Amino acid sequence: MSRFLFVVLPVASHLNAPLAIGQALRAAGHEVAWCGPRTDLRPLIGPDATLYPTGKRYFRLDGETGMASVRTLWEGHVLPVNRFIRDAVDRAVADHRPDVVVVDQYALVGALAAHRHGVPWATFCVGALELTPPDLPGFGDHVRAQLGRVWAMTDLPVDDAIDLRFSPYLVLGLTSTALTGATPLPARCVLTGPALGHHPDAPAFDWAAWDPSRRHVLVTVGTMAEHLARDFYRRMMAATAALADRVQVVVTASPDVLPEPPAHVLAAPRVPVLELMPRLDAVVSHGGLGTITEALAHGVPVVVAPIRHDHPTVARQVTDAGAGTEVAFASATPADLTAALTAVLDDPGYREGARRVGESFAAAGGAAAAARHLAALAARPIEHCPSGTAALA
Template sequence: MTRFLFVVLPLAGHINAPLAVAEALRRAGHDVAWCGPESYLRPLVGPDAAVHPTGSRYYPEQDGHGPEALRFVWESYLVPMARFTLAKVERAVAAYQPDVIVADQHAFAGALVALRHGRPWATLAPSALELTRGPDADDLAKPHLDRLREKAGLPPGPVAEILFSPHLVLAFTTKALLGSTRLPQSCVPVGPAHGRGPAYDGFDWDWFDPDRQHVLITVGTLADGVDRAFFGTAVRALADLGDRLQAVLIAPAAAVPDPPPHILVTGRVPTLRMMPQLHAVVAHGGMGIVGEALANGVPLVIAPIRYDQPAVADLVAAAGAGVRVPFLGLTADELRTAVTTVLDDPAYRTGARRVGDSFPAAGGAAAAVRHLEQLPRGTVRR
């Protein structure tokens, strides 16, 4: 039995894969503990799981795009979160004495503590942000990470040493989607790993008309402040298509007053259960929703907002699994054309299935466990 400590962030797109991998480790007879905000983790990991609490910081609202949005999230959330949690991760490691630390790529405190104590560790890359930026993209990261290294009692070093464990990087996608993306030598694409996610049983499945196509529209959990206009565009785009489709729009009810009867506005849905019944997904390009759609052979319309989403949109388009549309300035006509294109042209579903077929072969959570089990235990020479 090996003891694994998962160091995670309270971000919806970052938790599903760790939950799946941790559950697979437990089924394989290993011991698992968590390090992160207990209020966020406890409903997901259950009352009996070991949680070493870090507390949390508020994720700031923003409306930027491109490089400025990336800079904002580093400076306003990721770096402050690492400073805030560093001592707490230290205490968790001292108390739990893990054989292996498994850290979210952006939970920098996990990597810093592993490096400081010479512990073997693995990077979890649930998003494509750093994968698509590449291991040499230190223009933004290096000054921040050098200061964090100093705080952790470490000398300056390369950015890649924090973002990409030299022992193992688990990327929850496959080369069928990544294409020619250059990956670090220690990186293993294992395909999506789907965990339980938050329990939700409140969707009215009888609402689905089996004689119509079904479309899911979501812009993720981090689009507050920029999503209201998009919701209106989406409703206008599909308003006259009620004879052929139904759409489920994930949005606050107040954001979409008086939607037509074939567009259901709801704050949450059981996404994994819904995917097999969908014919298209309109999304922002987060790797979580993209992986879930492609795993079910569902083509996408991607309107990327920020971070890695433009790169993911390009990867999906290059794989023939969907189309990219602009988020800013998108018109109802443009979105309607994009949706009907992926619904009517079977090549997009074929492309989505081609990528999705690569996921089981990559192994998912079971493959992640096999690689984690091969890591050395205890301490490693730096």
């Protein structure tokens, strides 16, 4: 059996997939260790799992869109957190001596630490921003410049043959061609579909308030954009009020964002999403790939209100697949939102499109398939070259 070290970032949406893959690896008899923030990881991995803590650097909230949001992502989030965890990650790789390091796409110093210590690494992509890049002027040039700044955090010579976002050994894309279509993908990339597993920290839910006589809709903007959603939620409440006789809405929102939810709405800061999905009739989402793929894996059609980063790309992929429809996050009126939600609830074509995408995810294999690819990488003879090239026998 092989030894794996996961290097993760302190963002809830970035933890679900590696947790599921780690569970699949452990079920197959492999040893799994973790490197990341103790406060986020310990409730997920349990008291006995090996953990190399990095400490935690909180992200600044921002309201940018387009290329401005990409610049903020890299300069305000990715670079500072990599600088913050660099030494802890390097020590973890040196101490644990894994056969493979499994790295969040934005935990770039994990790739550098593996490279330094002559260990193959795999990248997992929880979003679509880098995997299927947007058509934004200057995107490629900006990202390349930021990657140069990450190399500069170490004493390693820059190797232009290595794109730190994509391992030269294995890249795990948590989607399928039913969404990506014919978009070119990185070398050595395999699409496994979403990695869905057990969430030990899933919150309780008020099932007594669940009305089985009505259809059910989940409305969520994820964990990083709630501060932008107050007006969007207000419009959604007005939109769903017109459907309250037949629809019950579950909203992930803190009380300060949605202080007085109407009677047809169940609001909570967190909900057990994977428990809800089989019971839902539609999802309204900002377009985070995790939420969207969780919904489509269960054949649930979606209304996508993209905000920034990869959200517009995901929205386009969803509409191209016939699995949902898109609305404008900032400007859709309650009437627009009612019409979009009614469409995905009542037009069977959207549910059929979601079902087709879900079948493609099931065929791709999910967490079990990702674990098999990682185990194969660990078992494969690899000649690691100091220049950064990787020859797989």
